[in-house]
Amino acid sequence: MIVSAILLAGLYATMSYGLALIYGVMKIVNLAHAGVMMWAAYVAFILIVHLGANPFLVPILIAPVFFVFGVLLQRYVVQRVMGAPPISSLLLLFGVWLIMQNISYLVFSGDTKAVTTKYTLMTFQISGISISINRLVVFIVGVLALVVLRQFLGHTYMGKAIRATAQDKEASKLAGINTERVMETAFGIGTALASLAGSLMALIFAFDPDFGRSHLLKGFCIVVLGGLESMIGVALGALVLALAEALSVLWLMPALQDFVSFALLVIVLIVMPGGMKELVDRLIRP
Amino acid sequence: MLDVKNIHVSYGDAQALWDVSLAVSRDEIITLVGSNGSGKSTTLKAISGLVPLSSGEIRFEKTRIDRLHAYRIVEMGIAHVPEGRRLWPGLSVRENLELGAYIRTARNVKKETMEWVFKLFPRLEERISQLAGTLSGGEQQMLAIGRGLLSKPKLLILDEPSLGLAPLLVDEVLETIQKINRQGVTILLIEQNVTRALSLSTRCYVLELGRIVLSGTGQDLLADERVKAAYLGL
Numbered sequence: 382m383i384v385s386a387i388l389l390a391g392l393y394a395t396m397s398y399g400l401a402l403i404y405g406v407m408k409i410v411n412l413a414h415a416g417v418m419m420w421a422a423y424v425a426f427i428l429i430v431h432l433g434a435n436p437f438l439v440p441i442l443i444a445p446v447f448f449v450f451g452v453l454l455q456r457y458v459v460q461r462v463m464g465a466p467p468i469s470s471l472l473l474l475f476g477v478w479l480i481m482q483n484i485s486y487l488v489f490s491g492d493t494k495a496v497t498t499k500y501t502l503m504t505f506q507i508s509g510i511s512i513s514i515n516r517l518v519v520f521i522v523g524v525l526a527l528v529v530l531r532q533f534l535g536h537t538y539m540g541k542a543i544r545a546t547a548q549d550k551e552a553s554k555l556a557g558i559n560t561e562r563v564m565e566t567a568f569g570i571g572t573a574l575a576s577l578a579g580s581l582m583a584l585i586f587a588f589d590p591d592f593g594r595s596h597l598l599k600g601f602c603i604v605v606l607g608g609l610e611s612m613i614g615v616a617l618g619a620l621v622l623a624l625a626e627a628l629s630v631l632w633l634m635p636a637l638q639d640f641v642s643f644a645l646l647v648i649v650l651i652v653m654p655g656g657m658k659e660l661v662d663r664l665i666r667p
Numbered sequence: 668m669l670d671v672k673n674i675h676v677s678y679g680d681a682q683a684l685w686d687v688s689l690a691v692s693r694d695e696i697i698t699l700v701g702s703n704g705s706g707k708s709t710t711l712k713a714i715s716g717l718v719p720l721s722s723g724e725i726r727f728e729k730t731r732i733d734r735l736h737a738y739r740i741v742e743m744g745i746a747h748v749p750e751g752r753r754l755w756p757g758l759s760v761r762e763n764l765e766l767g768a769y770i771r772t773a774r775n776v777k778k779e780t781m782e783w784v785f786k787l788f789p790r791l792e793e794r795i796s797q798l799a800g801t802l803s804g805g806e807q808q809m810l811a812i813g814r815g816l817l818s819k820p821k822l823l824i825l826d827e828p829s830l831g832l833a834p835l836l837v838d839e840v841l842e843t844i845q846k847i848n849r850q851g852v853t854i855l856l857i858e859q860n861v862t863r864a865l866s867l868s869t870r871c872y873v874l875e876l877g878r879i880v881l882s883g884t885g886q887d888l889l890a891d892e893r894v895k896a897a898y899l900g901l
Contacts, residue, residue, distance in 0.1 A: 538769060545755045545766050552753035555715060557741030557770040557818055 384510055386627035391520035392581055393619035396596060397603040398527060399574030401615055404604070405547040406567040409459070409470040414600065415593030416481030417447060417572050418579030422588045423489055425580035429496050436498045437518050440580035444526075444573040451572025452565045459568065460561070485590035495587040519581045526577055530570065531612055543567050595639045602646040608656045618656070621645075668693045668853055669714070669745075669822060674723030674733075676706075676713050683709045684877045686723075691822065696845070696854040698864040698885075701874035707857045708750055710874070711824050714855075715747035716740045727822070742770045746820035750827050750857075752811040756800030760791055763799050763810055767817030776819060784813040787843055805836040812840075816847070823847065825856040829863075841867060865889050 396418065403411045424443050428434040434442075458477065462469040503514045534540035546553045546563045553560050579593065586592075599622060607618025622642055629641045653659045669691040676684040684706045691697050699707045712718045714725055716737035725733040732740050741747075754763055764784065768777040785792040788809040794802060799810060808828055815823055825844065829837040837860065845867055848854050858864035865871055865885035873881040873888070881894060888894050 538766075538774075541758070541762055541766055542769060544758060545762075548755040548757055549753055551717060552749060552755065553766075554717065554737035555741065555747045555749055555753070556766050556814065557738045557773070558766070559736065559738045561736075 388520040390623035395523035396578035399571040403571035415597040416478040417575040418593040421576035421579030422583035447576035448573040451569035455568035706877040744821035746815035754799040767814035
């Protein structure tokens with residue numbers, strides 16, 4: 382159970398880092414993140430179930446398509462509300478999410494879908510622990526994406542420009558950085574991460590057009606826990622949430638699992654609004 | 668080189684600049700002086716494209732640059748070191764400098780430019796892997812100027828480079844600015860310390876309440892008792 386929680390944490394981290402990246406660079410909360418996850422799940426469903434594509438390659442192959450979708454969404458839609466009060470972008474992206482949901486209801490109906498492949502039920506044993514191959518590969522792909530992204534942010538001009546723009550946008554403009562291009566790229570990467578998470582989740586969970594809602598909330602919780610700046614923080618936040626959820630089953634009804642992330646979010650915001658970074662700081666310098 | 672003609676700038680309903688005109692020729696050091704809120708910083712931000720004009724025009728080497736994106740203005744050869752340094756605190760000294768050379772023409776000569784900057788500010792080389800946020804105030808100012816230089820500017824704009832520095836460091840920074848100027852970079856600068864500013868610059872403009880009220884060489888202004896009393900607070 383603990384192992385499966387850790388495997389799930391990798392997926393949570395992929396999803397949450399997309400949110401954190403977009404918020405970090407643009408200071409907007411991307412509610413359409415859930416819509417992207419849901420669409421990616423349907424695209425994966427079509428490619429895998431109807432067209433027989435390899436389930437583990439599909440998430441990687443569709444991510445670039447969603448990157449382009451994110452860039453276009455930023456350039457032609459979100460860009461219009463940059464600099465406006467936060468409520469504008471919140472409402473706008475909520476609207477985008479609703480549109481995406483309703484398109485899915487029209488096209489796919491509200492039925493629950495699931496992607497079952499030959500890997501779905503396959504497991505292997507290590508020292509008495511049985512591990513689902515499906516979940517292991519999903520974990521590896523998710524974590525690999527974050528490792529690649531970390532290299533990109535640390536070692537390329539565009540990656541550094543993204544970090545610089547997140548820290549001080551005006552200074553970045555003065556350094557000759559085209560911050561609009563940077564924001565488009567960041568939104569694209571965030572969207573690609575959401576699609577990656579969504580299509581990977583489709584391999585594990587059943588979904589419908591409302592898919593992504595509870596995950597979005599978990600994403601917020603993880604980002605608050607882990608802090609917005611660091612990928613490691615987000616990864617730890619994802620781990621804490623995944624473990625809390627897994628362990629809560631011991632005391633709570635499974636139906637109340639989503640309650641855990643809500644409760645954790647509220648508790649963290651009240652007790653230590655700085656997230657785990659604050660906790661670590663306190664432990665080092667009491 | 669730089670021609671600012673009759674510009675007006677407003678922030679919402681509040682007008683910040685009225686009919687400001689100034690000219691900078693190659694190899695000059697021009698200072699803007701004036702009290703807080705007189706529009707010095709706004710003038711610089713208008714030049715580097717951070718605030719839009721409501722009327723007037725700005726030309727750099729004969730090309731109109733108002734209405735260009737800020738990053739395009741950097742590409743034309745104007746680097747603006749903003750007030751308060753505005754480094755990226757979570758990036759290392761090296762990364763701050765590297766991103767200073769973000770524009771394409773600067774990337775190709777990054778290595779040489781960086782060596783030049785290290786010759787001007789040897790301290791930066793010692794601190795190369797440190798995060799910019801952990802530097803002292805003086806070092807941060809050096810880094811901010813260094814970052815500006817890495818774009819290989821023809822015109823370097825400096826907004827109060829001596830703000831918050833110890834007197835000894837102020838001299839050091841101002842001397843370095845003169846040295847940079849002698850190596851062929853034109854300078855436009857805001858300096859609070861009026862006596863120092865006037866003695867190091869070729870010409871100087873005095874702003875008051877968003878208008879230019881006086882201009883001339885440093886010696887002229889310093890010699891004018893009326894000017895000293897009314898505008899320079901000496």
